[in-house]
Amino acid sequence: MSTPSSTPSPRRARPNRPFRVLAAGLVAAGLVGAAPAPAQHVVFDPRNHIENALQAARQLESLANEARTLAASPYSHLTQNSQSLRDMVELARTARGLATSIEGLERQFADLYPDDLSGADLARLVEQGEARTAAARRTAEDVARTAAELERLGQGRPGRLTGALSASEAAVGQTAAIQSSNQMLAVLAEDLAALRTVMLAQSRLLAETTAREAADRAAGDEARRRRWSAPGTTPAAPVFDPLSHARD
Secondary structure, three states: OOOOOOOOOHHHHOOOHHHHHHHHHHHHHHHHHHOOOHHHOOOOOHHHHHHHHHHHHHHHHHHHHHHHHOOOOOOOOHHHHHHHHHHHHHHHHOOOOOOOOHHHHHHHHHHHOOOOOOOOOHHHHHHHHHHHHHHHHHHHHHHHHHHHHHHHHHHHHHHHHHHHHHHHHOOOOHHHHHHHHHHHHHHHHHHHHHHHHHHHHHHHHHHHHHHHHHHHHHHHHHHHHHHHHOOOOOOOOOOOOOOOOOOO
């Protein structure tokens, strides 16, 4: 009886050649997949970088120009201008002569310059004449007071105009130039308001003078009419004899 040998068979100890070829192919494929592709490298383009920098610089310059355009003017006299205009309005409100409102004028004309004098006695006619004289004096005083106050308010106007002109010349932006021009227009508007105020005061004085002269003529005519329309009377004979001593 023979004993089996423990030495491996030469056929079983030899490696499988197709398996080794497949393993080598898989390893090579893995190495190839692990290597970075050429498209993944960072590429620096100097020309593109310079163009981006120039574009950013242009944007900054545009923003700076816009900021200069929107810069406000450091000069302003609108507070003084507004106060001056309010003072002019106050002049008209504090008038003491001929009234400045429609309702006041209607009452004044009905009292001082009535159309019908037939129902007024001589005492009433004299009273109305004295009231008209007082109203004329107050109206003339209003005109003089208005002119004096406007002269006071106008003293600061040349300085405000000079300041607006200087600010306009030194303006660095469009907004500042527009604001300076508006302030010059405000000074001119103040001049026009002063002219309007004094013209209104003079118009009141002219209207008062015309109405007073017409009322005085009407009152005089009414007084003469009453005097000459009274019935005539025969004077009584004297109670003494003016010729009693004529024979002496």
